[in-house]
Amino acid sequence: MTDVDYCVIGGGFAGLTAALRLSQAGRSVVVLEARDRLGGRTFTEARADGSWIDRGGAWIGPGQDRIHALMHEFGVPSYKQYTDGEAMMVVGGKQHRYTGTIPWTMSPWAAMNLGAVLLELGHMCGSVPLESPWAAKNAGKWDRISLAQWLDSTVASKPAHELLETAIAGCYTSAAAEVSLLFVLYQMASGGGPGFVLGVEDGAQDERPVGGMGAVYGPMAAAIGDSIHLSQPVRRIQQDADGVTVRSDDSTVRAHRAIVAVPLAIASQILYEPMLPVDRSFLHQRMPSGSIIKTSVVYDQPFWRSDGLSGQSVAPGSPATITIDACTDTGRPGILCVIAEGPIARRIGRLDETERREAILDALVERFGAKARPPVDYLEQNWSVERYSGGGMLSHAPTGVLTQFGHALRAPCGRIHWAGTESSAVMCGWVDGAVRSGERAATEVMEHDTATAAGSPLPR
């Protein structure tokens, strides 16, 4: 049995940040990570030619100050996302090339609808308090309906509806009918509004760390040192008056407190003894993740750039629903990131590997021309079949959940504390939110222990 101050469960950005801050504060800590790798929903793969591919989370943006601070701490520079050239939209069988946010080549009615809905969303986001979205003036009303119901009653133009449904529901990697409108508003507000969430330049896809996310989580892990244990899925956390006992298949850790930094969608895979309070336990049953397949298609060079395109495209219903330039800072080789989300990801997830690859390459040829085939490399990552992610990109709340169970998102349960991007009121769902949650949880456990030692009434 290992005896430490704190045990952190999960070696994604949230868990690693918590462990880093605790060890920097002179506390002893053990990290138990289920997989044989770190990074969780981020996963950087180095290629033989010196380039790298982010198979999960990749982009960062302005306002994401805590991931920027970590990068600064470990000397990791960033580079700007390539945005020169035109983006593309394929709606109603028509291809539109455009610059800026709104494709004005669509009918003026559709373009006006798009603009008006984004404005309205921004306005609604403004009234959602980040620490307690369930207390928003219209929380009850917005939590009763799904994003789909709101879009149906708000967007009159069919092409605008199709685009908005794909773009917004895509953020939750789910069908629009699966996600509560209140959760959408809260999550968007936590990033600063729809402009940030859906935007590239000055938005959530503004830049990337040089070397990918692994260039950040690698040095973090090195700084934490040999207290990280891989291939240790935690099965059980038992708490008593003096501490917690955390068990994986072949290790036992005794600590003052535990920080659970796993995705909400799979937090109930762990057995908690005694049982968690009802609201927390029910929250685990009610916040699922969606589906996402992220494919990185590698070419000798980014041919779309010389064709006057940015590589950014959206085509509702296509197996290559979204594409974006994913080259490294050198621009060589050409790497195109292809995303399928929600129902489409599940549909193409049922194809065999060859059929799926053909479907995706066919869609790319249709959009970008014959140069899109054959690629020199092709790497797909289906997050729905990742046991220790339970889907991607984030766990979301269906209707009725935030107003009834949201208050349990961060509240410690005795000696068990919660981290993970889903528990962050700011940048919820992004890597930056994960980092913030890890820092908050590290502070929280130390404060609770200080208070307990001083005999204060903070819960043990």
Ligand SMILES: Cc1cc2nc3c(=O)[nH]c(=O)nc-3n(C[C@H](O)[C@H](O)[C@H](O)COP(=O)(O)OP(=O)(O)OC[C@H]3O[C@@H](n4cnc5c(N)ncnc54)[C@H](O)[C@@H]3O)c2cc1C
């Ligand atoms: C395809 C994709 C694209 C994305 N794109 C972006 C992006 O561009 N920018 C951005 O900011 N965010 C993006 N995200 C979201 C981002 O990756 C996540 O918000 C972030 O990585 C979450 O970090 P976390 O530490 O909270 O959780 P995770 O990264 O999920 O870490 C949890 C860890 O816990 C481990 N674990 C699970 N169960 C157990 C157990 N029982 N015992 C021990 N360990 C366990 C897991 O293996 C994992 O390592 C993307 C996500 C995906 C999937």
